[in-house]
Amino acid sequence: MLTDIPLKGDYVMKRQLLKSITPIIHPITDIVLERYYKSNLYTTELTEDRALLLAPHVDDETIGAGGTLRKYANQGADTTVIFLTNGAGSVSDLEESELVKRRREEAYKAQDMIGFQDVRFFDAPDGELESTDAFQQQLIDIIEEKQPEVIYAPVFVDCHGDHIETAHLLRDTLAKVENPKMVVRLYEINTTLPKEEINCVIDITSTFDQKEQAVGVFTSQAIDFDGFLALARYKSQLVQQPKVEAVETFWQGSPTVFIERFDAVYGKWTYSDYFKQVNKSSTLLYAIFKNANFKQKVYEATRKGGHSE
Numbered sequence: 001m002l003t004d005i006p007l008k009g010d011y012v013m014k015r016q017l018l019k020s021i022t023p024i025i026h027p028i029t030d031i032v033l034e035r036y037y038k039s040n041l042y043t044t045e046l047t048e049d050r051a052l053l054l055a056p057h058v059d060d061e062t063i064g065a066g067g068t069l070r071k072y073a074n075q076g077a078d079t080t081v082i083f084l085t086n087g088a089g090s091v092s093d094l095e096e097s098e099l100v101k102r103r104r105e106e107a108y109k110a111q112d113m114i115g116f117q118d119v120r121f122f123d124a125p126d127g128e129l130e131s132t133d134a135f136q137q138q139l140i141d142i143i144e145e146k147q148p149e150v151i152y153a154p155v156f157v158d159c160h161g162d163h164i165e166t167a168h169l170l171r172d173t174l175a176k177v178e179n180p181k182m183v184v185r186l187y188e189i190n191t192t193l194p195k196e197e198i199n200c201v202i203d204i205t206s207t208f209d210q211k212e213q214a215v216g217v218f219t220s221q222a223i224d225f226d227g228f229l230a231l232a233r234y235k236s237q238l239v240q241q242p243k244v245e246a247v248e249t250f251w252q253g254s255p256t257v258f259i260e261r262f263d264a265v266y267g268k269w270t271y272s273d274y275f276k277q278v279n280k281s282s283t284l285l286y287a288i289f290k291n292a293n294f295k296q297k298v299y300e301a302t303r304k305g306g307h308s309e
Contacts, residue, residue: 064187067204073115190277264305
């Protein structure tokens, strides 16, 4: 999701400029990111029978974990996606009421393609999501109903406020749940994890094509998605297995450590001042490495709040 809506003339000129430099930028991006993500991790098997994913906006579930959700579906797992906002603030030429309608239609199309069994809508105003008592109780009710073994939410170091508040909602809800046993996995949308923070890698080679097709559902969005998809390919360098061609990456931890790490940095910085979203393949290098030292500082602060797992 974009945080700033450019003027149409500026937007067209920017796209033309990026298109003109693409033949130069892409080979450099390939070399740098393949080297950057080179590591010796192993992929994580999806063993859970029940999974819950919190999506700030329609499309975030597909961007961050679409291939993983499709793998769950292929395995017959019970997966639920909660869309927290109404999508009215999306970058689009549509009127607000029509945009909200279209976004919900796209959610159901994504459900069909990605294969999650259940979908819920909280309908918070787009761009104004807050961790309220009412939303916390709604989420508690769903957790009690679904009994998820794993809960997915966006990383809380992100340049979109709704993404941070989604993690905030999960944090406050888990603090009210007695002795929560599930695993927490944080997925990337606008702002990537430093590679050192990635401790869960899911092989989506077999479901990448379905993820890519599902991204095409979001026609109400006047933004590019190719950067998100390219990252799945580049990050396959993280793992040793030679047949892994695309992955989705997460930070994984217990509810206790998640809460400690979230609390260590919540509200201290306005991340939109520091980071650029990674939606465009032509600007991936800039988006990933912009203020990289600052990002490391933030994550070091989270580690002081929660011990490593």
